[in-house]
Amino acid sequence: MNQFGMQMPGGKARRGSSPDVFTALLFVATVSLLAACVMVYIHGSKIGPNGSAFKIHEEGQSITFK
Amino acid sequence: MHILSKIFVVFAAVLSILLAGLTMAFAVNADRIKADYANEQSRRQAAVDALASTESGFSSERNRLQQQLADLNNSLAAKESEIRELQTSNAREISAKREAMSQRDEVSNKTKVLEETARTQSKLIDGYRTEVTSLRDNEIQFRRRELELEDRINDLESRREVLEQTLRSLQEQLTEVKNSLAAAQGGVSTSASGEATSTFVDNGPMITARVESVEKDPSSGAIFARINAGSNDRIRNNMQMYIGRGDEFIGHLVITQTDLNYSIGRIDTLGRKVDVKSGDTVLSRIK
Numbered sequence: 001m002n003q004f005g006m007q008m009p010g011g012k013a014r015r016g017s018s019p020d021v022f023t024a025l026l027f028v029a030t031v032s033l034l035a036a037c038v039m040v041y042i043h044g045s046k047i048g049p050n051g052s053a054f055k056i057h058e059e060g061q062s063i064t065f066k
Numbered sequence: 067m068h069i070l071s072k073i074f075v076v077f078a079a080v081l082s083i084l085l086a087g088l089t090m091a092f093a094v095n096a097d098r099i100k101a102d103y104a105n106e107q108s109r110r111q112a113a114v115d116a117l118a119s120t121e122s123g124f125s126s127e128r129n130r131l132q133q134q135l136a137d138l139n140n141s142l143a144a145k146e147s148e149i150r151e152l153q154t155s156n157a158r159e160i161s162a163k164r165e166a167m168s169q170r171d172e173v174s175n176k177t178k179v180l181e182e183t184a185r186t187q188s189k190l191i192d193g194y195r196t197e198v199t200s201l202r203d204n205e206i207q208f209r210r211r212e213l214e215l216e217d218r219i220n221d222l223e224s225r226r227e228v229l230e231q232t233l234r235s236l237q238e239q240l241t242e243v244k245n246s247l248a249a250a251q252g253g254v255s256t257s258a259s260g261e262a263t264s265t266f267v268d269n270g271p272m273i274t275a276r277v278e279s280v281e282k283d284p285s286s287g288a289i290f291a292r293i294n295a296g297s298n299d300r301i302r303n304n305m306q307m308y309i310g311r312g313d314e315f316i317g318h319l320v321i322t323q324t325d326l327n328y329s330i331g332r333i334d335t336l337g338r339k340v341d342v343k344s345g346d347t348v349l350s351r352i353k
Contacts, residue, residue, distance in 0.1 A: 017213035019068045026074035040088040047095045054091050057098040 123223070133197045237326060241297045248300060265320055273299055273350035277309065280342050289333040291319060293348045296327045307331065308349045309342055316340050319348055 044053030051066030098206040248270050275295035282289050291309070295301050301324050317335035324330075333342050 017068050023068050023071040023074065026071050026078060030074045030077045030081065033078055033085060037081050037085050037088060040085060040092055043091040044088050044095070046086050047099060048091065049095075053088055056091050056094040057102075060099065063099060063102045 126153040141287070144334050234326075237298065241300075241326075244300055245297075245302055248302075265304050267306050268302075268350040270300060270350070273301065273307070275299070275301075275307075275329075277342060277344055277346040277348060279344055280333070288344065290330055290344055291348075292320070292328055292330050292331050293319070294328060295348075296325045296329050297309070298326050301329045305350070308352050309333065310349065311346050315352075316342055316346060 041053045045051050045066075047065070049055050049057050049064065059064050204241065233270040248268065273295060275293040278294050280289060280291045280293045293301075293307075301321055303321055303324060305321045307319045307321065309319050317323075317333055317338070317340065319333055321329050321331040
């Protein structure tokens with residue numbers, strides 16, 4: 001019966017916990033962060049120097065895009 | 067905590083860090099771009115102002131250039147018309163050149179013909195020169211012979227003239243003898259030289275002659291006739307003869323000058339209006 005999650009008397013106690021609502025919230029947050037990263041990366045690569053989303057334009061120099 | 071929750075927490079942390087970096091870079095780049103955009107805006111405004119001022123200058127320059135362009139267009143039209151005229155003139159010159167070339171060819175052909183003619187004539191002249199040389203030699207020989215013959219002819223002529231003079235003197239002597247004889251027979255008074263001093267009529271044998279010519283003396287107005295009988299025919303000066311035409315009596319002829327074969331006498335028409343003509347008959351006396 002323990003295949004169905006039932007705690008039977010005398011049965012060995014389980015060591016892990018099962019996913020709960022927080023797990024689902026974390027999943028949603030992770031997915032949202034991933035989507036935000038993708039969008040920021042795409043638009044950052046458009047305005048970044050040489051198409052790089054992580055680099056910044058040097059001050060005093062002309063701004064060039066890829 | 068479930069293992070999935072832990073994994074999601076790790077992923078969320080990593081993504082948060084990544085998103086933070088991306089966001090910072092995005093913000094800085096956006097700020098730079100904004101500042102650069104503002105600079106570009108001010109630069110563009112300055113450029114627009116400069117452009118406006120430049121355009122005003124360009125407008126006058128454009129007007130000047132348009133005027134210059136119009137002048138150049140007019141000049142170009144004039145040049146094009148001049149080019150057309152020059153092309154027309156060039157066409158005429160080309161046609162004249164072709165004509166001149168054809169004439170030159172024609173002259174060249176004529177020159178060749180003339181050269182050939184001159185060559186032929188040169189050959190002919192050489193032949194003629196040879197012939198003339200031989201003819202000149204022959205002529206010199208003939209001239210020498212002619213000179214010899216002329217010398218001989220002159221000798222003979224001089225001899226003939228001497229003989230003629232002798233014959234004439236003999237005839238004159240014979241005429242004088244005849245006149246003397248006739249005077250003795252007719253009783254005419256003669257001068258010392260045997261000539262009659264007044265008009266007389268010959269009573270000897272009939273003398274018949276013809277009038278050769280009739281002339282009028284402009285000084286005296288007298289009319290003189292020349293007849294074809296002279297002293298050889300016993301005609302003497304002052305002899306009165308009779309001029310007739312057929313059976314008609316024309317007038318008298320008084321001899322004023324005699325020669326051996328002709329005589330000249332003055333015509334006397336006895337006041338009648340008749341003319342003596344060549345061919346009229348002259349008789350020594352009326353039959």
